[in-house]
Amino acid sequence: MDTTVPAAAAATNLDATFWITCAVVLLLLMMSAFFSGTETALTAASRGRLRSNADRGDQGARLALKIKEDEETFIGAILMGNNIANVIATSLTTAALTKIFGVNGVVFASLVMTALILIFAEVLPKTFAITRPDRVSAFAAPVVIWLIRILSPMVAGVRLIVRATLRLFGVRTDPDGHVLAVREEIQGALNLGHSEGLVQKEDRDRILGALDLAERTVEEIMLHRSEIEMIDLSMPPREILVQCLRSSHTRLPIYRGTQEEIVGVVHAKDLLRAMYAMRDKSAETDDPFADFDILGVAMKPYFVPETTTLDDQMRQFLRRHTHFALVVDEYGALQGLITLEDILEEIVGEITDEFDMDAAQPLKPTPAGDYLIDGGMTIRDLNRATDWSLPDDEANTVAGLVIHEAQLIPNQGQVFSFHGFRFEVAQRKDNRITRLKIRPL
Template identity: 70%
Template structure:
């Protein structure tokens, strides 16, 4: 019999076709893994809402990434090992023992090019479209390999537990917030996303993680009305104040009995003076509590997201913040919360002195001590830590472990802090710049 016909018999061709089929399957597994892990769930949801059944299936199977990746890797390794074994047998039959080395070289090139680089490059370029196409087939693979994958997952967790690594079966690889934040920072670094847009979106995302006490106006900065003052003195204070709403206390500043709105106060006094039977003498009997609204108190641990919802539900913009003992700590307004999203909001009544940050001639920053660390970071793109303190003055005191004196200079976290002004025990002005 002809040796050539014996070599290239039916078994040869069947084995060759099987190897090619296994390489195609390996490429499908590799591309599927890349497509399903790289695809944006937001874009998949958009495709699913438009009627794409593949995208809807992709959303379902990507909810459990551990099971998905385990099944795909199991299938990929099976077909790769089987293809390599068949190729080794085929080349050994053709070339003898030297065929093992040639089979290794050929299969390495074929797997690298056609089963790894090519399908993964396509998948990463068209992640959502590729994920939608392969999702039905991968769903079947997951069902077939599910028992094996479950056993492997249990074994892996036992091994990790033995070496002291804890795993969270219900945890996601990346939380949605971190995904969005990472995309925004990457977009800003590449010039695609403007800094203001990035800060606004991140500010909105952070509302649920930040407490009222972090942004409230401290009680030392609150302007109040003493209910025991003469009506003319109350009116004069209200007219001179840049604020529309002012808390009213009786005796002790902690004893808040109401909140007066300037419009309500002026309307009541106008009626007493110019209304029917009114006269300026009638002002002497004016009682400010008659026009004061009931005070609205909130705990200092309330999140900004919850507080904003409460403001909208109660149709009010003003709340007094108390601690766990009921003592007044500060106040917060709807504008304060909105400023965490859109940045500083100023109007014609805001004094220039209230702007908390200015650039000095030596290219450093003159900063109000009461400015929050978060606001400074947003304004300068710095990354000062805000775990130990909310304000810049608080951070300096925390790091210095003392109340600094004027002209004292400190260096920490890669920045230079110089105390410019101090009022009693409060640092009111600092000069800050990177080292």
Template identity: 65%
Template sequence: MDTGTAFDAAFWVTASAIFLLLICSALFSGSETALTAASRGKLRSMSDDGSRGAGLALKLTEDSERLIGSILLGNNIANILATSLATALFTRTLGESGVAAATLVMTVLVLVFAEVLPKTYAISNSEKAATLAAPLISLVVRTMAPPVAVVRIIVRGVLGLVGVPVDPTRNVLSIREEIVGTLTLGHSEGVFEKEDRDRLLGALDLGDRTVEEIMRHRSSIEMIDADTPAPDVVAQALQSPHTRLPVYKDDPENIIGVIHAKDLLRAVHDRIEGGDAGLLEFDIMSVARKPYFVPETTTLDDQMRQFLKRHTHFALVVDEYGDLQGLITLEDILEEIVGEITDEFDTGADHMIVKTGDGKYLVDGAMTIRDLNRARDWTLPDEAANTIAGFVIHEAQMIPRVGQVFIFHGFRFEVMARENNRITRLKISPVGAASRG
């Protein structure tokens, strides 16, 4: 074939068209990666700072199905058309062998310049790339709306036949999942300390957890009998490590008030200042505050808001029948974020986990699974039980005897102590690959 004829005006027009189509393909590929990988939090911040592109990018990602459908449709049209033109061009120049040559050349060009290169850039600069690409992709989405709508109907129909639901409003990655993933990855790579990760994850989890999970059980609540003489009440309040004590009448289930140690001591001081040194006639209910009851299903997030709104730190927890289940304080909720809070009244007995000389851990049966997981960075499941004792009983389907040993979820549990039907002490150690301690 004559060289002048092969490289005529039609050749250069076709070659230019192929070049432009490869650029379009690269833009589509990079935009898809950028818009799906970009942090919505960062885009929101950029949008608030006045970036129109960031605002458009956020709007585009609200309907991920429509976005991905439009980009893929445009990308495939560009690639198929470019390949067809290249095949025609190489066949015209090289004859029948041009088909193989066109396939080889276009595979390399599409792979390197239209896929790997733009996607690599988009991953490295996702927010910037998403902001730059958003205006163009927004135009593409509007232009491709009719064919994409048809494609969506077909896709949903096929998925519906196999029982797969489609939620077009679901974000590619929710903000909460993104934060959790970032914290977990950051800790594994040494960017975040364990304590920092635990605090942030603890704050995120408040809306998913209920007061039932962290409350002090009623069996551990220190109470005051309303019929107790005032001097004995004062002595009990002074000896107690707690500032607030519930008051019951006749039955511990019948809570009629809550005494604050400061209110009690202030009243005693006023009687002494008034020249009345006797306390036998003093009515402790005169300083008791009205009890505050909350349902056991209340989330920790809501309960913390209620504590702040009511200017109180103490609530009694009841079940759906109104029966007393336990109590919760603002400190209990804060400990879910910052970890165990101790003061001068907390004794060594309050430490619920102790490492033994053989590398195992003595754990109080009342310790929550969540606290144990946080303390040792373990992953024991906490869906079926709140405490580690409850977990062992649930898994064993029995109330174990002292000395019995079980292996659940890659951990060895040995019952060390038991009171009546309650496991009070366990020795726990990871087994094999489950070890993280």
């Protein structure tokens, strides 16, 4: 019996099956490459740039932004699609090569698929995607949206299993939380840009200062009550006038009896205008200011709690059209004062004029390599000026940090070392540390 025709037909069928399998494996590798590149692009894409492109009418960017709102879901769907494609491709390759090489086909299939997946389905697409994440994200977003919808039941099941497993080890996940908060994302980008020379230190400090306003309170930057210049209501009008003329401040609180009882705030311009008008009307009398009542030109004091955030306080200043507030604690006791300028200085740095010459150099380098620092300087200002990273969790000022770490009020000349710095008390007045010498160890 002639078996030539059936053998040829079998060889033809085997060849056709092999090439069809190769075509399917190639398609699956392309799908795997798409999933790998898309995952990298969507993870690395900037929400800010996607938002900007979406506002300009880019529908792909709008969909990508929607996908990034739930990173756990889209990562789960992409990983599931990627693994399905890789597993099926590897299984088909193993079956095809086993028919040709027998048991050795398993080894050959493992080697071939490892190389193909690593190069063409992982490294190559991820490298391409990381170079242009926004464009790749916008291009792939319509497909990923449908992938998430199709695989959402399986993804939900996987998420339940993952969370239940993590809960066994005491780890709880926040389904609504992002991997990185916006502020940390911006801070990291600015610090990286500064380290690479792309962002100036002043620009970085200004942006981070604006972002910090919602995290900091007026208590941290207020002028302490011991340093507030006030007017005693019982003083003669002429002495009040002299005090206002000698003062470097335009607004001064007025107190009755004790400095805890603030009854008003006078603006130097209002005071001078009123006293000038009274002098013209009473030019013939010996003391034209004898009947002058300072409360008649004073403004009502504006009190704020010490726990108010700087962001909220700045909004209140703008809404009330005022620049000056007195800070009180939970018992209503005066703690200090804060101005709009104080808040703006947290963004743009120290603002000085011809009356602030003493504050123009709050820290001075010495020939020995130390920094001579005013004890009342805030730790934040010191860090901004020197690029140090002294902690400000327990104290607001440099003197407060030394007292906190030493657990006592040190004497002049005492030296301490902590947080990688050497602190020497250069000057002490009563119970206050007024000057310090600091240098990195």
